[in-house]
Amino acid sequence: DIQMTQSPSAMSASVGDRVTITCRASQGISNYLAWFQQKPGKVPKRLIYAASSLQSGVPSRFSGSGSGTEFTLTISSLQPEDFATYYCLQHNSYPPTFGGGTKVEIK
Amino acid sequence: EVQLVQSGAEVKKPGESLKISCKGSGYSFTSYWIGWVRQMPGKGLEWMGIIYPGDSDTRYSPSFQGQVTISADKSISTAYLQWSSLKASDTAMYYCARKEVGATTVNYFDYWGQGTLVTVSS
Numbered sequence: 001d002i003q004m005t006q007s008p009s010a011m012s013a014s015v016g017d018r019v020t021i022t023c024r025a026s027q028g029i030s031n032y033l034a035w036f037q038q039k040p041g042k043v044p045k046r047l048i049y050a051a052s053s054l055q056s057g058v059p060s061r062f063s064g065s066g067s068g069t070e071f072t073l074t075i076s077s078l079q080p081e082d083f084a085t086y087y088c089l090q091h092n093s094y095p096p097t098f099g100g101g102t103k104v105e106i107k
Numbered sequence: 108e109v110q111l112v113q114s115g116a117e118v119k120k121p122g123e124s125l126k127i128s129c130k131g132s133g134y135s136f137t138s139y140w141i142g143w144v145r146q147m148p149g150k151g152l153e154w155m156g157i158i159y160p161g162d163s164d165t166r167y168s169p170s171f172q173g174q175v176t177i178s179a180d181k182s183i184s185t186a187y188l189q190w191s192s193l194k195a196s197d198t199a200m201y202y203c204a205r206k207e208v209g210a211t212t213v214n215y216f217d218y219w220g221q222g223t224l225v226t227v228s229s
Contacts, residue, residue: 048212095168
């Protein structure tokens with residue numbers, strides 16, 4: 001199985017901060033990577049697909065980059081509604097695997 | 108409007124069987140696979156398996172192979188996740204989500220069901 005190592009596992013940030021979350025794949029996955037946001041008690045929501053394509057309706061402060069084994073999700077200016085847990089998912093090969101999650105908390 | 112609507116919360120005893128469902132609407136059901144994701148209390152997301160309703164081609168994560176069965180009935184646009192003998196450790200939220208047909212698709216898990224909470228307790 002491909003391991004997805006997500007970092008950090010948790011972080012504190014302030015409104016307006018630039019936030020970067022990283023996912024590293026144990027082997028190359030091309031651009032078959034998606035990012036999801038999950039708020040407490042809610043359904044995961046896809047933010048980014050194909051590593052860098054923004055899901056329709058998602059604010060432009062979210063962006064994704066990377067290819068191969070290293071990927072980043074960036075929130076350019078953190079907003080109050082962005083406090084949540086973020087997961088990456090690789091779907092290059094079976095079984096698809098999620099990263100362990102990054103919880104973004106209010107500083 | 109695309110929707111995946113899951114069956115309601117379940118409370119079961121260890122050893123009991125269970126089948127939960129995920130009904131798709133608002134799109135061509137056989138143009139997408141349906142996958143299942145587990146989230147144990149306070150934990151992360153785990154990919155369990157996926158089925159193509161067109162011909163019931165199914166793939167499982169090794170972690171879940173033999174522990175659950177995924178099936179589908181394309182005539183009623185519904186996918187299922189079932190257990191033959193539940194354990195306390197099966198207590199979790201279970202989500203379904205869709206993936207577009209095509210080996211090279213990047214359209215993976217764009218829509219999700221609302222989740223089904225399964226509680227297994229004696």
